[in-house]
Amino acid sequence: MKWESIRLFAFISTFSIFSILEYFFPWRKRELSRLSRWPSNLLLILVNSLTLRLLLGAGSVGMALVVTAKKWGVVHLLKLTPSLSVDIALIIFFDLAIYLQHLASHLIAPLWRLHRVHHTDPDLDVTSALRFHPLEILLSMMFKFLLIVISGASVRSVVLFEVVLSSMAIFNHSNIVIPERFESLLRKLFVTPQMHIIHHSVEKTESDTNFGFNLSIWDRLFKTYQESFDSSGVIGQQKFRLASDQKLTSLLTQPFKK
Numbered sequence: 001m002k003w004e005s006i007r008l009f010a011f012i013s014t015f016s017i018f019s020i021l022e023y024f025f026p027w028r029k030r031e032l033s034r035l036s037r038w039p040s041n042l043l044l045i046l047v048n049s050l051t052l053r054l055l056l057g058a059g060s061v062g063m064a065l066v067v068t069a070k071k072w073g074v075v076h077l078l079k080l081t082p083s084l085s086v087d088i089a090l091i092i093f094f095d096l097a098i099y100l101q102h103l104a105s106h107l108i109a110p111l112w113r114l115h116r117v118h119h120t121d122p123d124l125d126v127t128s129a130l131r132f133h134p135l136e137i138l139l140s141m142m143f144k145f146l147l148i149v150i151s152g153a154s155v156r157s158v159v160l161f162e163v164v165l166s167s168m169a170i171f172n173h174s175n176i177v178i179p180e181r182f183e184s185l186l187r188k189l190f191v192t193p194q195m196h197i198i199h200h201s202v203e204k205t206e207s208d209t210n211f212g213f214n215l216s217i218w219d220r221l222f223k224t225y226q227e228s229f230d231s232s233g234v235i236g237q238q239k240f241r242l243a244s245d246q247k248l249t250s251l252l253t254q255p256f257k258k
């Protein structure tokens, strides 16, 4: 329960801080009002947490507890003692793995149908960060289970990674102005909103770039990095631009429509 509280506290505080920053220092003009997106985006986040809780119980924390008790994975094989360096190494390993998972979500048709729900948001802000289809959330959690089993990550490493991932997702989807020089320095190592937004372009050539979540190094390493928009910078999906496409029922049924 202690770990759950840490995660929830980190989520609520990061979400609140960036919502306030977006309000006072907005970057791009919105296509739709907050009122036509926020209720369904927030409801979808709620549906996702309930689905995870009901179907996969304690989730990644539960799996880390099992792995620690059974002494599975590389951490136990190499007899590594818990330390901050082990946590950081695991966070980097998980980050690379979810970069590859994200790449697969764009390349494999059925996975793209699920992932497209995240991409149909015609604006990006803090609520876009966790707006995923529940089935994609379940698949992602099962992939995390596999990573935990392989690595033998402890509860502490897993919670640290979850906190970093959700905080970075909120940050790099947020609609905030960042001074240009600071942003260009920051993106040498981390994914910034100005880098990630290109991944949400309506143009496929641009949405198939910048797949990173936390570190920007993977995109540079695997040659999927794009510095700025070549297009006019419209984001979302051409077919789903209406306010009605952003309703909760539309988001839930979207992957199954022709």
Ligand SMILES: [Zn+2]
Residues within 6 Å of the ligand: 102, 106, 115, 119, 199
């Ligand atoms: Zn994507």
